[in-house]
Amino acid sequence: MRVSFVLSCLLFSSINLLGVQKKTLESVVVEENFQQYTFDEPVEVKISSNKNILENSDIAKSLLDIPGFSMARKGGGGSEIFYRSQGASRLPVVINNSLLHGGCGGRMDTPITYISPQNYKYAKLIKGPQDVRFSSLIGGGVIFDRGINRLNKISYNANLSALYGSFNRKELNLNALIGNEFGSVEIFGGLYKSGDYKDGNSKIVHSSYDRKNIVLTATITPTDTTAVSFSAEVGKGKASYADRMMDGSKFDRNSYALRVVQDIDKHQVKFDAYYNKIDHVMDNFSLRPAKKDFMISNPKRVIKGFRLENELNFNDFKIYSGISHYKDSHISRMSGKQNSQKSAQDVIKSKPFSKNADFTYSSIFLQGEKLYDGFGIFSGLRYDRVGIKFHKSKIDKNENLYSGFLRFENYFDDLTLYAGLGVAQRAPDFWEINGKVNGAKNGYKLKKETNTQVDFGGAYRGQNTSANLNLFASRIDDYIMLHYKNQNIISFNSDVIMMGFQTNAEILLYDMLKAEAGLSYTYAKNLKNTNGLAKGDPLPQISPLSFKFSLGIQKPTWFINSEIYANASQHRYKKDYGNVVGRDLGYSDKFWTLNLNAGVKYKNYEILLLAQNLNNTLYSYHNSKNGAAISTLDIAPTTRVYEPGRSFWVKFKANF
Incomplete structure (x- = not known):
């Protein structure tokens, strides 16, 4: 009843208050290559292509620059990202308007495993359920997009970058574009490689990786109002896991995408069709010595679908409306334990793939923006029809998901204040339901989650200063948790509350000295007595208080910057309870690290330098997985997978 009432109110608001180009705070423009982000809207963070988050191949690590983000390390790949301590399906990752998932039942490959950020023009974070255009958002969403190339004359350019760093880390990136007013061809290519790193105690962490990818995009622009773009992407890789x-x-991804954009006066119609195929192989002998019991597992995942969006721009309002549909299919095969590497390879090749699961999502959404004198109103509604089919356990069911939001923004000369109410529902995902791969019991009985959340705060922009504060409080009914009990994993629903804040402030003095500070915290607890959890127990997998402070000098052709990043200890945990990402391992200790970065630019060339963890701290993040013992490499088990110790890299960039 409560959800129906809230959505009814949001529907009334959407019908009566849909609207236009909103007034937003002007972007903060700084000539520093390592500037973390800019605030364009109170509930979004937009990251352009020259920001550090799109410069660094370690997406999870670089996203920590945004207050509210945390991560979990597994080794050389598969890192998990969280916003406000919500990850996996609660924080969907969207690439060019299509959702991306990994194939492994144990989440060895997460979406960011297959993403090279340098291949995208911009990224965007949506905070909480304050948008309905891309998906139902429980914790928020991360959007990567290449956009459409539109040229007005014969043009050609190329960007080349090369990196070398500690632990034999090597990277090479190329981006080239050629075209004219009628079309263009663009190519992205990247090579990324590293050996095992060492932690703050000089212990080897099994974490080497080798990845490569290439993207080819062809765009036709026959008129000023029409654009058709086709892209093909091939990625290959391998990584060690600690x-x-x-x-x-094997981490292979083949992706194909078609985008058609048609402008009609001030309005626009956009159509996207996509096909993403994940082919993943895991074994216990390719990247580590094996003595016996040679094993291979080979899951595959195919996501294909389309999205159609209509954007209407009038003098005093803007409306987005659209539909989307996609099918997500999962198959796999396994060798079982074999006496030799060759036997395992022969068995896996001879085995056919078995169907595991199919998910279908059919969606419709409506979102609007209206600007009045001094304030704006934003609202949206979304409906998802979800079909879930697990072939082996003969699960076949449907879910109806409803999402919506209403937000009020009040504008002053240098200040925006906002308050919003959002509701988002999420169906259980592949990992929560799947009983065979990760041992979950009764997964098919799980109920859909419902998040009812309020967001409020403000963003300030002065001549040389900017600041923002985001606060949220939510109740999530039927929140899905996992109990890692002995060798079994039991999934169940409970009710929880979450609340917290993120804040960031920066100041520029004397047109050269820049200081910035950020702070974030999330508090959460369980509300029901269920499955060994008591009412009032801490919600598991919640990151502790985090803090950052940076101070640097920036000039038009050079910069130098120092940064301290710190996490408090986490005393609030529930051991052996968690989610599909992992479980609480117990208390986690506080830590801080010192980082330095610098850069110089001369004409079309740049050199960037970075030193991380200069104080060589032995540390790990609260949500990181435990380190497994690898006897054949003389690696002892660790409480958590520790982060790299003191490390350096240098990057050269050229623009032609």
């Missing part, structure tokens, strides 16, 4: 007894010997 948190388990197998490594990822």
Whole structure:
């Protein structure tokens, strides 16, 4: 009843208050390559292509620059990202308007495993359920997009970058574009490689990786109002894992996308069709010595679908409306334990793939923006029809998901204040339901989650200063948790509350000295007595208080910057309870690290330098997995997978 009432109110608001180009705070423009982010809207963070988050191949690590983000390390790949301590399906990752998932039942490959951020023009974070255009958002969403290339004359350019760093880390990136007013061809290519790193105690962490990808995009622009773009992407890779007894010997992704954009006066119609195929192999002998019991597992995942969106722009309001549909299919095959590497390879090749699961999502959404004198109103509604089919357990069911939001923004000369109410529902995902792969019991009985959340705060922009404060409080009914009980994993629903804040402030003095500080915290607890959890128990997998402070000098052709990043200890945990990402391992200790970065630019060339963890701290994040013992490499088990110790890299960039 409560959800129906809230959505009814949001529907009334959507019908009566849909609207236009909103007034937003002007972007903060700084000539520093390592500037973390800019605030364009109170509930979004937009990251352009020259920001550090799109410069660094370690997406999870670089996203920590945004207050509210945390991560979990597993080794050389598969890192998990969280916003406000919500990850996996609660924080969907969207690439060019299509959702991306990994194939492994144990989440060896997460979406960011297959993403090279340098291949995208911009990224965007949506905070909480304050948008309905891309998905139902429980914790928020991360959007990567290449946009459409539109040229007005014959043009050609190329960007080349090369990186070398500690632990034999090597990277090479190329981006080239050629075209004219009628079309263009663009190519992205990247090579990324590293050996095992050492932690703050100089202990080897099984974490090497080797990845490569290439993207070809062809765009036709026959008129000023029409654009058709087709892209093909091929990615290959392998990575060592410190948190388990197998490594990822194959991470292949083939993606194809078609985008058609038609402008009609001030309005626009956009159509996207996509096909994403994940082919993943894990084994216990390719990237580590094996003595016996040679094993291979080979899951595959195919996501294909389309999205159609209509954007209407009038003098005093803007409306987005659209539909989307996609099918997500999962198959796999396994060798079982074999006496030799060759036997395992022969068995896996001879085995056919078995169907595991199919998910279908059919969606419709409506979102609007209206600007009045001094304030704006934003609202949206979304409906998802979800079909879930697990072939082996003969699960076949449907879910109806409803999402919506209403937000009020009040504008002053240098200040925006906002308050919003959002509701988002999420169906249980593949990992929560799947009983065979990760041992979950009764997964098919799980109920859909319902998050009812309020967001409020403000963003300030002065001549040389900017600041923002985001606060949220939510109740999530039927929140899905996992109990890692002995060798079994039991999934169940409970009710929880969450609340917290993120804040960031920066100041520029004397047109050269920049200081910035950020702070974030999330508090959460369980509200029901269920499955060994008591009412009032801490919600598991919640990151502790985090803090950052940076101070640097920036000039038009050079900069130098120092940064301190710190996490408080986490006393609030529930051991052996968690989610599909992992479980609480117990208390986690506080830590701080010192980082330095600098850069110089001369004409079309740049050199960037970075030193991380200069104080060589032994540390790990609260949500990181435990380190597995690898006897054949003389690696002892660790409480958590520790982060790299003191490390350096240098990057050269050229623009032609």
